[in-house]
Amino acid sequence: MSLRNALLSLLTVEPMTGYDLYKVFESSVGHVWHAPDSQIYPELKRMESEGLITGQDVQWGQRGKKRQYTITNEGIAEFKSWMNTPLEYARTRDPAHLKAAYLEWADPEAAREQMRRHIAHYQSLLKQWQERIDELEQGTNSMLAKRLKSTPRKDWDATIAFKRFTYEGLVSRAEAEIQWAERGLQLIDRLNS
Amino acid sequence: MSLRNALLSLLTVEPMTGYDLYKVFESSVGHVWHAPDSQIYPELKRMESEGLITGQDVQWGQRGKKRQYTITNEGIAEFKSWMNTPLEYARTRDPAHLKAAYLEWADPEAAREQMRRHIAHYQSLLKQWQERIDELEQGTNSMLAKRLKSTPRKDWDATIAFKRFTYEGLVSRAEAEIQWAERGLQLIDRLNS
DNA sequence: GAAAACATGTAACCGGTTACATGATTCT
């Protein structure tokens, strides 16, 4: 149900089409939650049929049209209710650490490559997340700017602070993963010397 | 395919039944990779049909019997091949951080509860992972003891070191998550004062 | 005129979860 609530959270800002939402998933929210268009369109239909959002056909060019979705009061209630419900944590399932536990079965060079990729992966995420923090600091995030327009000024602080808090958490996670893999590289070197 | 390889990794130690494997998933490996019995039994059947393992019916009591699986050479080759293949990283999908980004929508007390549960969740994992490290240090892990018996003494170091490395990574992750959620609690307090 | 972007889906598949179902053995 997280996709559904990620969509609701975006629609609290302004009405959007499936494609608009897909684009936001590709950029901002996508750094916390990924969803392909093939998942977004059917989910929007379901949400409309359940009354969480309403769709309006909007003319687009001469012949084209697109469907713009607006969140309903039920949708807002649903989102708030999700936000107030404690999260169920899934059992651990971590391929990178599973493989790491048996790295003595890999060729040393493959083991090193594994660690290098782990570093590269989290460095790329680190960069993206750091960029989002920079955007928050400089006020250059357009989704946030739109959101603040419909937010009472007294709540601006909280709105920005929680996003910053989120990305800071992801940044420190990425940093920890990079450090871990670097220790892994040293370990592989030590074992093969 | 990680379940399959987790099963193969365990079967490199000794032949086991589905139930044996299920028990190991409930204890040791389960702290890195979780799998329910309803997933293990069918997967073992598939693996047998693909020649990665062979099953032998073993008498159990008077009337009962159980099926014990032995890894084949193809199974060992498959596992090594997986170990030498770089991991594909899945796109980010992180419910806890997704929710954190919109915590201004939650009631302050629900937000605090969220953070407290995050702390409790990772403290419980931290304890489990720390226990595994203690076991490695004291040599009281029976799966590892069995594994070492069939491992050349010169490779003992690597076998233990990679497991320790894995759990240390998980421990620092858990510590980072706890610190993050504690900052979250402080932030909620600050915003509501 | 062509390419890029906008727009919206369907279908097959895959891994994982939850619930259901059954029966034997061993321990106390």
Added chain:
DNA sequence: AGAATCATGTAACCGGTTACATGTTTTC
């Protein structure tokens, strides 16, 4: 005798991935 453990599955469902499919509009 009863409880706990050992033992092995099936079935419905759910969320997500990948591939396929199509057409319009805007930009260069």
